[in-house]
Amino acid sequence: MRSHRLNRLALLTQGAALIGLGMSALACGDPPHVNAPPKEPVVAPEPAAAPKPDHMNAPPPAASASPVASGSSSAAVNVLPPGTPPRVPMHVNSPPKPPPPAPTKP
Amino acid sequence: MYILRRTSGAALALTDEHEAIARPRKGEIHWDELDVSAFAAAELDEAAELWQDRAVQEMHSLALFTELTSQLHLLGAPLDWSGAFARMIADEVRHTDLCLRMCEALGRPAAPEIDAARLHLLAHASPRAHVRHTIVAAFCIGETISGHMFRRALKAANVPLAREVVAAIVVDETFHGELGWELGALLMRSDGAEFAAERDVLAGELAPLFRHYARLCGAARGPTWARSEPEVAAGANFGTMTRAGYARAFFDAMESDVVPGLVAIGLPEAEEAYAALVDEHP
Numbered sequence: 075m076r077s078h079r080l081n082r083l084a085l086l087t088q089g090a091a092l093i094g095l096g097m098s099a100l101a102c103g104d105p106p107h108v109n110a111p112p113k114e115p116v117v118a119p120e121p122a123a124a125p126k127p128d129h130m131n132a133p134p135p136a137a138s139a140s141p142v143a144s145g146s147s148s149a150a151v152n153v154l155p156p157g158t159p160p161r162v163p164m165h166v167n168s169p170p171k172p173p174p175p176a177p178t179k180p
Numbered sequence: 181m182y183i184l185r186r187t188s189g190a191a192l193a194l195t196d197e198h199e200a201i202a203r204p205r206k207g208e209i210h211w212d213e214l215d216v217s218a219f220a221a222a223e224l225d226e227a228a229e230l231w232q233d234r235a236v237q238e239m240h241s242l243a244l245f246t247e248l249t250s251q252l253h254l255l256g257a258p259l260d261w262s263g264a265f266a267r268m269i270a271d272e273v274r275h276t277d278l279c280l281r282m283c284e285a286l287g288r289p290a291a292p293e294i295d296a297a298r299l300h301l302l303a304h305a306s307p308r309a310h311v312r313h314t315i316v317a318a319f320c321i322g323e324t325i326s327g328h329m330f331r332r333a334l335k336a337a338n339v340p341l342a343r344e345v346v347a348a349i350v351v352d353e354t355f356h357g358e359l360g361w362e363l364g365a366l367l368m369r370s371d372g373a374e375f376a377a378e379r380d381v382l383a384g385e386l387a388p389l390f391r392h393y394a395r396l397c398g399a400a401r402g403p404t405w406a407r408s409e410p411e412v413a414a415g416a417n418f419g420t421m422t423r424a425g426y427a428r429a430f431f432d433a434m435e436s437d438v439v440p441g442l443v444a445i446g447l448p449e450a451e452e453a454y455a456a457l458v459d460e461h462p
Contacts, residue, residue: 075437079361080444086365087446091375093255093308093367169244169300169317170392 184239184292186280201270202277204348209278214341216287219416227342227418228288235279236292242272243299244318251302251311264359271352278345285341286418309378312367316382317389319360320445321438325393327353328433329426336412337419346419361441368446383449386442390434390457397430398423402461406431431458 187195216224249265283290302310330350337343370376394400409424421429434454442450 075440075444080440083361083365083441083444084446086362087368089369091369091371093252093257093311169314169322170389 181293181295184235184276184280184290184294186277198273198277202274204274204278204344204351206351207344207347209281209344209348210341211281211285214285214339216285223416223418224286224288227339227416228283228286228290230418230420231279231282231286232290232292235276235283235290236294238272238275238279239292239294240299241318242269242276243301244314245269245272247300247302248311248314248318255308255311261363268356268359271356274352275349278348282342282345282418308367309381312378313382313385315360315363315367316442316447319356320364320441321389321393323353323356323360324437324441325397325430325433327357328429328437329397329421332411332421332425332429333419336417336421336425338417339419342418357437361445364441365445379446383447386447386450387453387456390453391460394430394457397426399427399430400461401427403428403431403458404462 187198219227245265245268249262249269252261252265280290280292302314327350330346330353334343334346334350337346368379370379399406406424406427409422411421411425411428413422439450439454
């Protein structure tokens, strides 16, 4: 990457943060939105489910074992036999899934 | 699981609109000009497998970009982010479509199976740290590497139709790289202590991310091996490289773009993380 582009990227990191600023509440009396579906009753969110294991896009676990090496049947679907070169890199721009949040203590 | 189909099979306005979206942004593709009789059946079979694999990869990208887009209005991103992502989604629709049409042109229509459970899915209403992690991973690292690979595949392709299709993809990949880095930089703007903690966590995730992409790119044998083997095999080339060629593209992308870019946007830990990766397999 050329230096002018790197400098531009560095400059872009300066300034006010653009996301995560929260949303202001709707004022009372706002007209209903024509294409808004009826809202479901608010329920407490369930704890995030653990990610499915051993996807090609799964993150390495804390011990840095390869998801391919885990040996589960779902990983086996996309695992090539030993010695077989991949035709193309699989899902090059697929990031690993983030690990699940730590369980909440009661 | 479902079979990915290009169209709904009837004369629909939605299909017409899709075809308009799926046309290359630049250039033309002469689908009818490939003479399949000029190639051995085994060559065509291998080419069709390559392009079917790519169709599945592009579909995965489509899913991921759609998921990211669904988070933007929840996180308060400016409207131009949604506009840019709308283009990204259209690009991945185009790429998936091009790959499927390439299989048809080879005389081997693809019917790839898509496992919806394996599509990369963000948690509903992901916090911004997850969105930042995914954008750094998928764009700053993933799309940058992918762009390098496709540009090399374009140089390697010697079948005219394959060159046209890869060229159409490369046009989009160039924008994806630009967008990814801009988003990465904007997401590294601080708003206090919470951001600092998020940044530190992301910095700690770089080493496993680099190993993850090295594995995906078949680069586990290291840069010395990758740079000592031929990039391209002899014969008809439908837009692919050797395993070493893909691995070389990974290392070159990391050294020329990914690591310097991550340092520039405030993740200097990228240098040490990459050095550690190379040390593992020199």
